[in-house]
Amino acid sequence: MLQTTIEMEKAAVILKLMGDKTRLTMLKLIDNQACCVCEFVEIFQTSQPSISQHLRKLKDLGLVNEERKGQWIFYLVNKNNEYYSFIKPILDQLPNQDYKLNELEEKGTRISCC
Amino acid sequence: MLQTTIEMEKAAVILKLMGDKTRLTMLKLIDNQACCVCEFVEIFQTSQPSISQHLRKLKDLGLVNEERKGQWIFYLVNKNNEYYSFIKPILDQLPNQDYKLNELEEKGTRISCC
DNA sequence: TAATTATATAACTATTAGCTTATATATTCA
DNA sequence: TGAATATATAAGCTAATAGTTATATAATTA
Incomplete structure (x- = not known):
C-alpha cells in the first residue's frame, strides 16, 4: 500500500492532543490561515494563558509554527x-x-497580518 | 467537496479516545479480526479490568461491537x-x-472464534 | 522613557483518566 | 450442582490535564 505509516506511540500522542475541542478547532482554523493569540482568546472566550498553553503543546509536537x-x-x-x-x-x-474568523472580521477585531 | 463532515464536539471525543496507545492499538487490531478480552490482556500485559474498561469506553461511543x-x-x-x-x-x-496476534498463535494462546 | 498591549510562563487548584483491588455475573465443564 | 474460567463493574488511589491567578518579557506608542 502507498499509505504512510506512523509509529503507534507517536500517533497516540498526536491524537490525544487533537482530542481537545479547543486545540482541534485551532488546528482546523490555522490549517488555512494564520491566527494570533488574542484572536483565539476572543474566539474561544477563554483566558489568554489557557490559549497560550494549548498552543505551547501543539508547538512542542511541531504541529504548529509561530x-x-x-x-x-x-x-x-x-x-x-x-x-x-x-x-x-x-x-x-x-x-x-x-x-x-469572519465574525471577528465583522466585529472589527480581526488582526490582519501584513 | 465530497468529504464527510463530523461535528467538532464529536470528533474531539473520538480523537481523545483514540489518543491512548492501548485503545488505539486495540482498534487497529480489531479493524481486521475479532479479539476477546483475555487475548487483549495477554497482548497488552495488563489487568483484565483495565482492558474491560478501555473496551467499555469504545463500546459506549459505538466504535466497537461485542x-x-x-x-x-x-x-x-x-x-x-x-x-x-x-x-x-x-x-x-x-x-x-x-x-x-501471530505471537499468541505461536504460543497457542490465541482463542479461535468458531 | 513610561504606559499600554500582547504573549509566555510558573504555581496552584480542580477535574479527569487510568489503574488496582475486590467483587459480581455468566458460562462451561467435571 | 460445584468448581473453574471469562468478563464486567464498583470503589478507591494516583497521575495527568486544563484552567486560574500572578507575574515576567517583549514590542509599541504616546
Whole structure:
C-alpha cells in the first residue's frame, strides 16, 4: 500500500492532543490561515494563558509554527512537519471553522497580518 | 467537496479516545479480526479490568461491537457506526499490528472464534 | 522613557483518566 | 450442582490535564 505509516506511540500522542475541542478547532482554523493569540482568546472566550498553553503543546509536537509580526505572534499549522500527512486527512473531515474568523472580521477585531 | 463532515464536539471525543496507545492499538487490531478480552490482556500485559474498561469506553461511543461466543466475548470494530468513515483513514495510517496476534498463535494462546 | 498591549510562563487548584483491588455475573465443564 | 474460567463493574488511589491567578518579557506608542 502507498499509505504512510506512523509509529503507534507517536500517533497516540498526536491524537490525544487533537482530542481537545479547543486545540482541534485551532488546528482546523490555522490549517488555512494564520491566527494570533488574542484572536483565539476572543474566539474561544477563554483566558489568554489557557490559549497560550494549548498552543505551547501543539508547538512542542511541531504541529504548529509561530511567527512574530510586531507585537503579535501568529500561529499556523506546520505543513512541513513529518506528521502533517497524518493529521491532514483528519482536519479535512472537520467542518470549516472560518466563520469564527469572519465574525471577528465583522466585529472589527480581526488582526490582519501584513 | 465530497468529504464527510463530523461535528467538532464529536470528533474531539473520538480523537481523545483514540489518543491512548492501548485503545488505539486495540482498534487497529480489531479493524481486521475479532479479539476477546483475555487475548487483549495477554497482548497488552495488563489487568483484565483495565482492558474491560478501555473496551467499555469504545463500546459506549459505538466504535466497537461485542459478540459473545460461549464463555468469551469477542470485540470488533463496528463498521456500521456512523463515525467509522472518520476513524478508518486514521487506522489505515497505523502500522499493522497483526504480529501481536501471530505471537499468541505461536504460543497457542490465541482463542479461535468458531 | 513610561504606559499600554500582547504573549509566555510558573504555581496552584480542580477535574479527569487510568489503574488496582475486590467483587459480581455468566458460562462451561467435571 | 460445584468448581473453574471469562468478563464486567464498583470503589478507591494516583497521575495527568486544563484552567486560574500572578507575574515576567517583549514590542509599541504616546
